[in-house]
Every structure is written in structure tokens, then in C-alpha cells.
Amino acid sequence: MNAMILAAGRGERMRPLSDKTPKPLLKVHGKSLIVWHIERLASLGFSQIVINIDHLGDMIIKSLGDGSKWGVNLLYSDERQSGALESGGGIINALPLLDSEKFLVVNGDIWCDYEFETGYDLGDDLAHLILVKNPGHNPSGDFALHKNRVSNDTKGRYTFSGIGYYSAKLFEGLENKKMPLAPILRETAENGRVSGSLYDGKWYDIGTPERLKEINAASL
Numbered sequence: 001m002n003a004m005i006l007a008a009g010r011g012e013r014m015r016p017l018s019d020k021t022p023k024p025l026l027k028v029h030g031k032s033l034i035v036w037h038i039e040r041l042a043s044l045g046f047s048q049i050v051i052n053i054d055h056l057g058d059m060i061i062k063s064l065g066d067g068s069k070w071g072v073n074l075l076y077s078d079e080r081q082s083g084a085l086e087s088g089g090g091i092i093n094a095l096p097l098l099d100s101e102k103f104l105v106v107n108g109d110i111w112c113d114y115e116f117e118t119g120y121d122l123g124d125d126l127a128h129l130i131l132v133k134n135p136g137h138n139p140s141g142d143f144a145l146h147k148n149r150v151s152n153d154t155k156g157r158y159t160f161s162g163i164g165y166y167s168a169k170l171f172e173g174l175e176n177k178k179m180p181l182a183p184i185l186r187e188t189a190e191n192g193r194v195s196g197s198l199y200d201g202k203w204y205d206i207g208t209p210e211r212l213k214e215i216n217a218a219s220l
Contacts, residue, residue: 001046001102001104001117001118002046002050002098002099002100003041003046003048003049003050003103003104003105003106003116004049004051004077004091004094004105005038005050005051005105005106005107006052006087006105006106006107007022007023007034007051007052007053007060007108008054008055008057008090009054009055009084009108009109010054010055011055011109013207013208014109014206014212017209017212018055020056021056022055022057022059022060023108023109023206024060024108025059025060025063026212027216028111028206028212028216029216029220032063033108033109033206034051034060034108035064036111037106037108038064038067038070038074039070040116041116042071042072044115044116044118045118046104046116046118048073048075049073049074049075050075050076050097050098051074051075051076051077051108052077052085052090052093053076053078053079053080054083054084055084057076057078057079057080060076061076075097077090077097082178083178084178085176085177085178085179086180087107087180087181087182088171088174088181088182088184089176089177089178089179091166091181092171092176092179100168101167101169102120102122102165102166102168103165103166103168104116104117104163104164105164105166106162107162109162109205109206110161110162110163110203110204110205111202111204111206111215111220112161112163112199112202112203112204113201113203113220114163114199114203116163120165122165122195123195124193125167125193125195126166126167126169126170126193127164127166127170127195128164128195128196129150129160129161129163129164129195129196129197130160130164130199131143131160131197132158132161132198132199132200132203133158133159133200134157134159135205137205137211138205141158142157142158142182143160143185143189143194143196144156145158145196145197148195148197149194149195150189150195150196151189152186152189160182160185161199170184170188171184202220204218
């Protein structure tokens with residue numbers, strides 16, 4: 001299974017820090033957010049990682065290179081000419097590089113100690129989402145979870161962590177254009193083809209300067 005890190009976003013809520021530094025390169029305890037992901041993915045057996053880039057993408061390429069320092073192969077899905085395609089469009093655009101029937105996708109602006117699985121079995125599902133308890137900035141949650149099935153119910157909702165395992169079939173027939181991921185997942189969940197699990201380990205959404213300060217003050 002290959003992996004993808006979403007790293008193309010402008011990071012509007014992280015301004016002014018993201019004006020000169022792409023959000024995935026911001027430091028958490030002295031190490032770039034995206035490097036935390038790469039190191040963990042490499043240690044768990046992932047050997048090829050796709051990273052989509054747009055805003056200040058050249059800085060990401062210069063910082064990470066080809067991935068050889070971590071023993072992985074880094075490939076870049078370049079969105080700089082089209083402009084950031086959002087999460088759904090970014091994945092669709094990267095499918096030729098992912099070149100896999102199933103793959104892991106993780107947001108570049110989170111920090112977690114979740115252990116990514118190289119061999120996750122989706123079975124007949126098209127997606128498996130990792131959910132977390134609702135943080136203060138998202139009290140209503142995103143998706144409901146009942147007996148490992150994800151739904152759009154309004155009760156029993158948790159927050160989508162930004163970590164998901166996907167079948168390439170989830171994106172079949174979709175146009176390569178700017179597109180959010182959430183509507184794709186909601187439609188698929190409505191059809192009963194999304195599973196999920198609740199993760200209760202350490203997880204931070206590094207969306208604002210305040211949250212960046214919070215994690216840098218915390219013990220990891």
C-alpha cells in the first residue's frame with residue numbers, strides 16, 4: 001500500500017506563519033509536521049509516499065528531496081499550475097502516482113501517534129476513516145460511528161482525523177478538478193460502503209497559530 005500526504009493547502013487560518021512557510025513545514029518540537037509523518041510511515045513499512053504541493057511547494061521539495069534520507073521514495077503531485085485542488089481533487093490528480101488499488105491518505109497539518117497500517121483490508125468497503133473524539137474547535141463532529149460503520153447520522157458523531165484508507169474505486173468516474181473530499185465520503189457512507197474506527201491516542205489538528213503553540217507546549 002502506498003501513502004499520500006496532503007500538503008498543498010494555503011493555510012489561511014495559519015497566517016501570518018503560512019505566508020512564508022508552507023504549513024506542513026512548520027515545526028512541532030523542532031521537527032517539521034510533514035517529517036513526523038514521513039518518519040512514522042517509513043518506520044511502519046511504507047516505502048513510497050506521494051505529496052501534493054501548491055503553495056510554496058518549491059520549499060517542500062527543497063526541504064524533503066527524494067526521501068532517501070528516510071529510506072522512502074517521495075513523489076510530488078504538482079498542483080502549482082492549476083492551483084490547489086482541495087483534498088478530493090488532490091487525491092484524484094495524484095492517482096497515477098499512487099498507482100495502487102488501495103492507499104492511505106493523511107492530512108499534512110495534523111500530528112498524531114497513530115500507527116498507519118500498510119496492509120489494511122477494506123473488504124467490500126470503499127473507504128475506512130479514522131475518527132477521533134470531538135475537539136473544542138469541532139464540537140459537533142463530522143460523521144457518526146455505529147458498530148464500525150460510518151454514517152451521516154446526526155447522533156453519535158465524531159471528528160474525521162484526516163486519516164483514511166481508500167480504494168481507487170471510490171474516485172472512479174470523477175473529474176480531475178478542484179473538489180472537496182467530504183461530499184464524496186458522505187455519498188459513499190449513505191450507500192453503506194464506509195467503515196471506521198475510533199482512535200483515542202494523541203491527535204492534534206494544527207490549524208491555527210494558537211494550536212501550534214498548544215502542541216509545542218504539550219508533552220509528546
